[in-house]
Amino acid sequence: MDSFAGRKNIIRVLIVLIGLIYIIRLFILQVVDSSYKLTASNNVLRYETQYPARGLIFDRNGNLLVFNQAAYDIMVNPMQLDAFDTTEFCSILEITKEYIDENIKSAKEYSLYKPSIFLKQVSSVTYARFQEVMFKFPGFFVQPRTLRKYTYENAAHVIGYVGEVNDKIIESNTYYNQGDYIGISGIEQSYEDYLRGKKGVNIYLVDVHNRIKGSYNNGKFDVKAEVGANVISTIDINLQKYGEKLMQNKSGSIVAIEPSTGEILALVSAPGYNPELLVGRARAKNYNDLNIDSLKPLFNRAVMAQYPPGSTFKIMNALVGQKEKVLNPYTTYSCSGAYFAGRFRLGCHSHSSPLNLPQSIQISCNTYYCNVFRSILDNRNYPSVRDAYESWRNHVVSFGFGKALNSDLINELNGLIPTKEYYDKVYRTENWKSLNIISLAIGQGELGTTPLQMANMTATIANRGYYYIPHIVKEIEGDFNLDARFYKRNYTSIDSVYFEPVIKGMELAVNGEAGSGSTARTAQIQNIIVCGKTGTAQNPHGEDHSIFIAFAPKDNPQIAISVYIENGGFGGTWAAPLARLMIEKYLNDSISQPYWEEYILNSDLITKNAKKSQHLE
Amino acid sequence: MQRRANIWNNIDWTTVFIYLLLVLLGWINIYAAVYNEDHQSIFDFSQRYGKQMIWIFAAFLLILVVFTIDIRYYTFFAYFIYGVMIFILLAVLIFGKEVHGAKSWFEIGNIRIQPSEFAKIATALALARYLSSFNVQINSFKSYLRIGLILFLPAFLILLQNDTGSALVYFAFALVLFREGLSGSVFLLGILIVILFILALVLEKITLIAIAVIVALIVFWILTRKFKQFAMAVLIFVFSSAMFWGIDYFLGLKILKYYIILLAIALSSIIYVYLAFKHKIKHVFILILFLFGSIMFAFSVDYVFHQILEHHQQKRINTLLGLESDPLGIGYNVNQSKIAIGSGGFSGKGFLRGTQTKFDFVPEQSTDFIFCTIGEEWGFMGTFFVTSLFIALLLRLVYIAERQKSSFSRMYGYGVVAVLFFHIIINIGMTIGLMPVIGIPLPFFSYGGSSLWAFTILLFILLRLDANRLETVK
Incomplete structure (x- = not known):
């Protein structure tokens, strides 16, 4: 039965053998080898x-x-x-x-x-x-x-x-x-x-x-x-310094990107703080002071604040409309100072009428985009408004909206582009109408975008349809490479041909003749064609935020920029001239019309707004 | 009355004596390891040594329980106990508490129990029960499958708890299978796999393939002893390599070198098989099968190592194989442990005089690295004594296992030997840098109720069976 009894001896030998090996090893470790030895007097x-x-x-x-x-x-x-x-x-x-x-x-x-x-x-x-x-x-x-x-x-x-x-x-x-x-x-x-x-x-x-x-x-x-x-950072410290100087006594942000690479040239969040404050023994105290400051200097507005994009988003609707074939550069709509649909009215400002696509961007006509947006959503090629909306949303998301861009900046917010399910819940039906969400036509309503995302959209327009994920580091010395994602072109779902009429409109918005109704003439620079679009983000807590996005020059763009000035009112007032200064500083390293610089530097929106709110109380 | 007295007389007191000595030494060394001037009393229950004393007394109670149970129940309920154990291992995955990254503990009030420690007992019982069933042929495919299942199931569940060390213990049962006559070729295969595993990690793939080819050719030479056939085989291989290399070179394909070699192997293998059939040469087919098996295994090891193993596991293996040196990370423990043991010298620094083994220099000091305290405070005399004590215990247990009339008892006995042997080899081995750092306790020494109780039960079930060895169960 037990024919393998002989193997018991092998097991015994194995036990003794391994035991001996261990004892020899211990002997070497403890007695022979002095390298593990310490001198006797409790040395450590x-x-x-x-x-x-x-x-x-x-x-x-x-x-x-x-x-x-x-x-x-x-x-x-x-x-x-x-x-x-x-x-x-x-x-x-x-x-x-x-x-x-x-x-x-x-x-x-x-x-x-x-x-x-x-x-x-x-x-x-x-x-x-x-x-x-x-x-x-x-x-x-x-x-x-x-x-x-x-x-x-x-x-x-x-x-x-x-x-x-x-x-x-x-x-x-x-x-x-x-x-x-x-x-x-x-x-x-x-x-x-x-x-x-x-x-x-x-x-x-x-x-x-x-x-x-x-x-x-x-x-x-x-x-x-x-x-x-x-x-090596992608920042141009001189531009950064200039941006921070311009933002003194204001709150808001500036993001400037090189469109051909996605490199961030400047990223300003105002008010900021002196980095020296967070070094050394005084750090804890300084950090506390900064943390309780009501203007939140530690908060990086460029990536952590989200606002509705305002009229700058009309560009998006112009692009989607063309792609969905419900709009072409020659489509005209007339405007009589407001958009009417039944008893619904959405105001516009007074301007010449009718307008074509580039003019609608030049003048920023609300009525035009209410029409465009409704034609996108009520498109017969889709079975329902929901489906048309989903397609619209997919186009928008392809520009990097609605989710963090996955840059190398910390704490980037996702922003918000509502899903169709979101509206199903809000309206308690799947049969909501295009008119229900008409405010998206002019970039208001349930939209949330960060200044970084807006700068990225601007870079995408400058590139006519693609972007590189914005990043803050250009190079790591030594044998290191940046993450591959920063070298990859991300194409949007919009073909490059559709960008030309939009860019034409942005060019006219800045460079149109006086009296033509151009909204961003304050961003004009001699000898440089700036393409831009103003915006105003509605702010339920106070005066609206002033927004401006722009890139320049029109051909072979070097810089794309988004400027947000909180409580700055209309985009053309503060944001556009500020962007113009940044662009000229970067491209020419000098300012051709110094009175703009004075105008921006001397304005103190923080004290002004503080006074206003005191007054209200 | 007669019968009871009989049992007490038949207890193997030698083993009991060694057991008591080990437990006592363990307790003293735990005291030394966590000694702290604020709590000098060895009976202080707020400290580990005080608690260990409670565990020891509880263990003595468990011995009494083990002895009052009739031996027939161990055979009869072997599978049932195993089943319950599997169930508990599943439960701990769901309801267990995570300690140091391993979800292998039940917490009841202040007491933490680690079921995986007890699973070894159940497995040893179940394996013995299966192997001793009278119609089981160990070397059959069916048995391989069932034995594999008995061992794999608890090991896998423990692996899921993220306690790799305790899962590896199940390899130890190979010793039982060896004693019971598992075919030698299975063991050869096992050794081959281990060698390949190490080579796959240490060598470049291309070197490994080259070695495999050369070994295959040499084995072929040894088996056939015909120079002509051997030379032919070498020539065929050289020519096919040259051919693929030539194709690559002249067409400028820039194929990776080991693809060229792999293609060459594939082509020459086809030629070999053809020639082997034609000239009726033996062994060729099986050799080629082995060659391809080895290469595939090496590649999958590479894959598993880099894709499946976690970073700390890779590091441990790398550190052991000397591929990575890291005196502040994984290597730190081993290095500290070696310094502690080495600094003990021949006669040690004396009780409570150790400087290296206090708290933080050597981690897990009262549990997995308790051997350091022995080494530092008692020197080579201490480590020699403890190691010898363990060898004596193992040899005694082999002796006990062999004197059993019932094959169930013998197989269970070898199960006990296997588990203890594995724990001792790995635990002491890792403190002196001979084994990878696998966190398993030193039997009877390490601090902890679960492991002490489990080893006690494991051992005393054997002694209980032994006390009745004269009454045959089957």
């Missing part, structure tokens, strides 16, 4: 983390934006603490006895055996003095680190800032330890993996007096730190 190893310098950040023209500055943290290792002269200690480090007690206690709570930060970011002078007498204070040592420094006080939202990791990050990512720094917003966050480099470690033998006795095992287990990669 000190792991000194080598923090690499964080990568630098440059603008597109090679101007240095962010660099590093040395700082020193005093660290404590509770296990190695011994009684010491607190008076001398306090006077060197300029701290109180209570501070010592409190911080040693919390260090012990964190870990008895791992070092924690005792005192953050002491100056190099203090560091030098402490270094000399450190041997008197067993358990303490100095950890050099780097802090961020900024060349300009601009572009805070683009660059972001660096801060200490919190417990959540430490738990979820083993790379970080208590006291490490990490990018918290902007480029610092989205390119953290490249900028941070790689931490190294030096292992030292330390005696009971906290003196380094030498490198452990001749540095066999040390790891060299790798310096972080430099990052």
